[in-house]
Amino acid sequence: MVPLNHYLILSAAIFAIGVVGVVIRRNLIVVLMSIELMLNAVNLTFIAFSRFLGSMEGQVVVFFVMAVAAAEAVVGLAIIISVFRHRQSLDPQEMQLLKW
Amino acid sequence: MTDVNLVPLLPATQVLLTALVVLLLDLFYQEGEKGLLAWVSLLGLALCAGETLFLWGSQESAFGDAVMLDNFALFFTQIFLGAAALTILSSVHYIRQAEIHEGEFYALVLFATTGMILMAAAKDLIVFFLALETMSIAVYILTGIWRASGRSSEAAMKYFLMGAFATGFLLYGIALIYGATGSTHLNEISNYLIESPEDWPPYLIGGALLLLVGFAFKVGAVPFHFWVPDVYEGAPTPVTGFMSVAVKAAAFAAWARILMHQLAPLDSDWAFPLWVLAIITMTLGNLLAISQASVKRMLAYSSIAHAGYLLVALVVGEEWGGLPLLFYLLTYAFMAFGAFAVITALAETEQSPEDYRDFSGLGFKHPFLGMAMTLFMLSLAGFPPLAGFAGKFYVFRSAVLSGHLALAIIGVLNSLLSVIYYLRVIVAMYMEEGGAEGKSFRQAPYLYIAIGLAALGTLYLGILPARALEWSRVAFLSLD
Numbered sequence: 001m002v003p004l005n006h007y008l009i010l011s012a013a014i015f016a017i018g019v020v021g022v023v024i025r026r027n028l029i030v031v032l033m034s035i036e037l038m039l040n041a042v043n044l045t046f047i048a049f050s051r052f053l054g055s056m057e058g059q060v061v062v063f064f065v066m067a068v069a070a071a072e073a074v075v076g077l078a079i080i081i082s083v084f085r086h087r088q089s090l091d092p093q094e095m096q097l098l099k100w
Numbered sequence: 101m102t103d104v105n106l107v108p109l110l111p112a113t114q115v116l117l118t119a120l121v122v123l124l125l126d127l128f129y130q131e132g133e134k135g136l137l138a139w140v141s142l143l144g145l146a147l148c149a150g151e152t153l154f155l156w157g158s159q160e161s162a163f164g165d166a167v168m169l170d171n172f173a174l175f176f177t178q179i180f181l182g183a184a185a186l187t188i189l190s191s192v193h194y195i196r197q198a199e200i201h202e203g204e205f206y207a208l209v210l211f212a213t214t215g216m217i218l219m220a221a222a223k224d225l226i227v228f229f230l231a232l233e234t235m236s237i238a239v240y241i242l243t244g245i246w247r248a249s250g251r252s253s254e255a256a257m258k259y260f261l262m263g264a265f266a267t268g269f270l271l272y273g274i275a276l277i278y279g280a281t282g283s284t285h286l287n288e289i290s291n292y293l294i295e296s297p298e299d300w301p302p303y304l305i306g307g308a309l310l311l312l313v314g315f316a317f318k319v320g321a322v323p324f325h326f327w328v329p330d331v332y333e334g335a336p337t338p339v340t341g342f343m344s345v346a347v348k349a350a351a352f353a354a355w356a357r358i359l360m361h362q363l364a365p366l367d368s369d370w371a372f373p374l375w376v377l378a379i380i381t382m383t384l385g386n387l388l389a390i391s392q393a394s395v396k397r398m399l400a401y402s403s404i405a406h407a408g409y410l411l412v413a414l415v416v417g418e419e420w421g422g423l424p425l426l427f428y429l430l431t432y433a434f435m436a437f438g439a440f441a442v443i444t445a446l447a448e449t450e451q452s453p454e455d456y457r458d459f460s461g462l463g464f465k466h467p468f469l470g471m472a473m474t475l476f477m478l479s480l481a482g483f484p485p486l487a488g489f490a491g492k493f494y495v496f497r498s499a500v501l502s503g504h505l506a507l508a509i510i511g512v513l514n515s516l517l518s519v520i521y522y523l524r525v526i527v528a529m530y531m532e533e534g535g536a537e538g539k540s541f542r543q544a545p546y547l548y549i550a551i552g553l554a555a556l557g558t559l560y561l562g563i564l565p566a567r568a569l570e571w572s573r574v575a576f577l578s579l580d
Contacts, residue, residue: 039271049275057226064229075241079253
């Protein structure tokens with residue numbers, strides 16, 4: 001059996017990739033994908049713990065997280081469209097009506 | 101099959117049903133009749149407020165202890181209901197002028213309120229997460245609901261990105277805590293923490309710190325504050341008021357229940373980060389507020405500074421900090437909401453005036469708005485005998501009594517610093533001329549009512565705080 005730590009390291013790595021993606025990418029869609037990557041890394045952590053602790057709770061959480069991630073993606077894409085209509089651009093660096 | 105007790109869900113369900121009814125009625129009402137939807141929403145909120153009074157003192161839980169109805173939850177439910185009702189009152193006129201769909205607006209405010217009520221009642225990290233997202237997603241949409249405005253969309257985008265990013269951290273923290281303790285239920289987690297303090301796995305502390313980062317994002321503490329000014333400035337003004345009051349109160353409610361109360365055994369691990377966070381949040385919030393040209397943006401930075409004062413109460417810890425935290429949130433609700441409501445009264449829809457210049461002469465053109473704004477500014481700055489003074493007094497007193505003298509001194513100095521930018525508004529209103537036009541009572545009667553209520557609350561809590569203090573004490577003691 002693959003030991004627990006391997007799963008934890010893998011999911012930490014995926015989470016870190018997601019965080020870096022949110023910080024450095026210049027396209028809102030890719031940023032949204034990076035956020036999804038972060039959430040899925042968390043899902044992996046939950047599943048791994050659930051398996052090794054022998055408790056079902058972690059697996060239940062994953063379903064909730066997936067549902068919430070879907071809702072979040074819907075709202076996020078709608079907001080991206082609304083921004084795109086005003087600016088014709090998906091570059092977060094160009095969002096300067098309000099200075100960061 | 102054990103007995104299913106649904107009473108603890110009553111307040112949340114009441115608000116949720118009202119939201120659904122509003123959405124449904126929205127389909128049948130014609131354009132001109134939609135004003136009724138505001139009244140339906142207010143009726144639902146009033147019913148729910150009645151329920152919270154009726155349920156006051158109960159100590160019941162539902163769904164295997166996942167949702168807890170105690171005085172703590174009821175206290176915060178009342179704050180959320182008040183904030184939602186004032187938001188609806190103050191936006192009736194605004195959203196008609198900005199051509200925002202009324203049904204959706206009220207329904208989203210109510211959905212967000214449902215999430216907040218559950219957040220204050222959550223005894224399980226899964227329920228907390230779901231409640232947080234129910235609230236956050238509704239507020240993301242509310243921020244961007246004025247689609248004709250580029251600023252509103254941009255604010256929604258920034259809020260969404262930062263919010264979802266913070267959710268990732270929060271959730272990762274929950275996952276690590278689950279892995280370390282084997283449960284997502286707060287009672288079981290705290291039992292584990294108390295019973296076996298030796299064999300905490302290393303990632304438990306990591307999880308707790310990630311949770312802390314997530315919370316710091318949500319309340320807008322420095323250095324996780326950079327979204328606050330942009331989002332507060334771009335969002336429709338009534339929504340900004342709602343965010344600065346209710347969303348902040350909800351985040352602090354969950355913070356108090358989860359980190360301060362249930363995870364208290366971890367106190368020593370985050371005492372220092374929290375201490376640093378409190379100091380830089382107060383100081384940076386105030387310093388940056390001074391240099392702002394826009395009043396709305398100044399209030400955003402000032403809300404960061406106030407988050408700093410609230411963090412002081414969290415540093416102080418459960419024994420001394422609980423009551424001041426709740427009381428401060430109550431006082432802050434009235435004064436911050438009132439300040440944003442006065443800006444709403446000024447806001448023309450096209451280029452929203454929120455510069456200091458736009459406030460010039462307001463005290464003469466609209467004596468009531470001028471007086472109310474003066475009251476809110478003085479209260480936010482912490483002048484006696486207003487609510488802000490009472491709130492700050494108890495927070496700093498608790499810091500002194502518990503031996504955090506440095507925090508109290510820095511807090512008081514910061515509070516002095518904040519007088520500079522709050523008084524600038526008053527100076528503009530009474531000593532300069534030729535600012536923007538405000539709305540008269542006849543144009544926006546409900547807005548005036550909301551401002552009047554907020555002003556009354558600010559005065560009442562400042563002059564006669566005893567009852568509210570007792571109320572906060574009972575609420576905090578009900579945590580088990």
